[in-house]
Amino acid sequence: MDRGAARSRKRSQKMDKAPKADPVESNAQLAKLLQPTKGKDKGAGKGRPQRKQKERVDAGPDQYKAKAIRTAHALVYAQSAFAIPPPPERLEGVTRIDLDGAECTDVSWIPPSVTWLSVKGCAVTKGWEVVGALEGLTVLNISNCGLTSLPSPLAGLKSLKALVATGNEWTALNDAVVAGWKELNSLIVSHSPNLSSLPSSLASLPHLSKLAFSHCPRLDAAGLPDLSPLPLLRDVKANNLARLSTLPPHLVRWGTGDLAAVGKSGDGDGLEVLDLGNCSLPYAAVAGVFGLSRPGKTPRWAHLRSLTLRANPLAVEVPAYADQLQASPDLPKLQIVDARRVKERARAGEVQMSRRERKAREAQEKKARPTGANGSGGKMRAWGAPEKEEAETEESEKKERRRSDAAEERPAKRRVEATEPKDKKKRKLDGPKAEKAEKRKREEPAAESAAEPKRKRKHGRGEEKEKGKxxxxxxxxxxxxxxxxxxxPQVRAAAPxxxxxxxxxxxxAAQRAKKPGRSxxxxxxxxxxxxxxxxxxxxxxxxxxxxxxxxxxxx
Structure with missing residues (x-):
């Protein structure tokens, strides 16, 4: 038996002989070890006396909670299914609950610590009183719950800021319930097939900034309340309304209320995003509202930057309505038409302009860019000079350059003519015919040219070269x-x-006094x-x- 096996055997024998510890004592020892010690390691190893710790009563094992329970703040049924209702220890400290897919009908077990609740797809019949009593609830999703009206207990949600209520069967929203949501800033009631009107109490919600009531086939202009008192309303989605054939006259003033309701001074800026796509709006209903037929003195939509009107009858009547919208004085800040950017993004210190205006500006800047002609003796073109003045300046610069070039060429031409040999001047005077004859003479056999050696002038130095001799x-x-x-080289010849x-x-005596040069x-x-x-x-x-x-x- 090797030494390792022997040691293992002795260790197992000792463990068998040792008395087993009581589980209660083990838990107490574990709790004692887990107790936090303040300043225990500060003086360790440095010769400093350790501070005496006050004796504390050891907590029992039942007082310790699992880490998962302490840190879990959300229950999402789609991620991990749980029993409904969950055990009380599972709900401690939970702030977010998502019951989508749980098919829950009773929500009376919701803990008061919840601030985010979704009962989407749940036909809830019990527990609305508990939900209405949640003082910290800020987001509520009650979509596809089969509701025919808003539950009255929901009026007590004083901290509610966002409500998503799509796909329900109601024909109207209770004014009394909506009036209680003073902190509401987002309301989405789209895809409600029976909704025919919006509550007038929406005008009493000063913080409302986003409103969506699209895909409501029974909603028309008469069912839209006047939301002019709202000071912060900026985004309205009203697309896919089959009965919307006209626009209410107060739509222009939505979001221009008094800012004193939210503790500020002045009036609201009005709408910035408006989606009216896929409705039944003709060109006549839109032209008067957006200043296409009656240009006003002051812009009516001073801050509207995104407008959607596609899939309306007006697109067939006037296909170029997008260009008219861009040119309308009532829409000075319009940047996006039908989800397509038509004007560059607004930047600090820059003026907004359309693509056509931007291209014209770039072309003008390209024409007015300086030529850098100072190095060639010409005058630099002035920045931003008119086109006529630029043409005249360019023509005068060309004439001046031609005159200076001609003046520089004359002395050089004279020098070349003075240094040229007479036979070359003669060839110039005789023309192409003399050059052809001279070429033929150069190509004669070497026997004929041997009697009269030719001298070639190279670079005016008078060097003489003779080939074959x-x-x-x-x-x-x-x-x-x-x-x-x-x-x-020797050449065979029959003659002596x-x-x-x-x-x-x-x-x-004819030599120069100085030492002759190479030439x-x-x-x-x-x-x-x-x-x-x-x-x-x-x-x-x-x-x-x-x-x-x-x-x-x-x-």
Missing amino acids: AEAMAVATPHKPVVVVKAA AVVATHVAVADP ETAVVGVVDVAPARGGLDLNEALKEEEGSGLGAGGW
């Missing part, structure tokens, strides 16, 4: 002339060898040597002439 250059100095002989000698002696070297003589079968006679080729000082022995 031996070259000899003699550089003369005032004291001693020098001759350099360069042998040419001929030696042609051409010697030109430079006059030392001023004097050519003393050129000796042409033609090969022969029998070899070259240097004495005959280099025989001494009078005054030359050259000869076979002069090497």
Whole structure:
């Protein structure tokens, strides 16, 4: 048996012999270990005396709660189903309850700590009194509950800020219940097939800023109350109303009430977002409201930035109604038409303009941009100058540049003409025909051109080159002339060898006082040597002439 197995066996024997601890004592010891100790580790290891802790009565195991219970503040039935009603320990500290899908009919077990409640899809018949007594409830969702009217106990929700009540069977909303929601800022009653009117008590809710009553086929203009007293109303969704063929005259004033109701001064700005899409509005019903037929002196919709009118009869009558809306003086801040941005977003210090105006501005700025012509001698175009003045300035600059270029070309042309050889000037005068003849002459066989060597002028330096022959250059100095002989490649010829000698002696008196440069070297003589079968006679080729000082022995 190895040592590890032996140790394990001894350890198991000791555990069997040790008396088992009482579960009550174990729980007490665990509670003692879990007790928080204040300042216990502050003086540890530093020689400081530990403070005496007051003796406390150990709490029993029943007083400890599971961590899940202490930290859980929401019950969402769709995420984890729970028993209805849940046990009391499960509801402690819960602030949010979502019963969507639970098919709950009794909500009397809702704890008073709830601030967010959704009973969507639940045909609730009991417990509305408990819900109405929730003092901290701010959000309530009662959609698809099959309600024919608002439960009267809900009038006690003094802190309610948002109510979602879609898909119910009511024909109207109780004025008394709605009037009790003084803190309400959002009301959504869309998709109510039997709703024919909105309560007039909505005008007494000073904090209401968003109202949606779309997809209500029985609602018409007569069922819309005057919401002009509301100072904070900004967003209204009234789309998909089949019976809405006219707009109430007070719609223009919605959201322009006195701000004193919310503790501020002045009046409200009015609507900013209005959705009237897919209704039964003709062009005549819209033209008078939005200033398409009667431009007013002052904008009636001073702050409306988004307007939706698509899928209405007016789109067939006047397809270009969107352009008319943009040009209407009653809509100075309109940016979005039918969910499409038609004007750039408002920014601090910038003026709003349509796409057409923005393109015109960019084109004008492009034309008025400076050309940067100062470097070429012209005058820089003035920023923002009119188009006519710009054209005149540009024409004058072109003339000035042409004159300066011509003035610079004249002396250069004269210098080139002075340095050109006579034969080149003649070719210029004779024209294309002379150039063609000269080209043909250059392309003649080498045998014909051997008798008359051509000299090529390169860069005006007078350097002489001769192809297919031996070259000899003699550089003369005032004291001693020098001759350099360069042998040419041998060429077979039937004629006997001929030696042609051409010697030109430079006059030392004609030399310049200063040292001649590279281009001023004097050519003393050129000796042409033609090969022969029998070899070259240097004495005959280099025989001494009078005054030359050259000869076979002069090497």
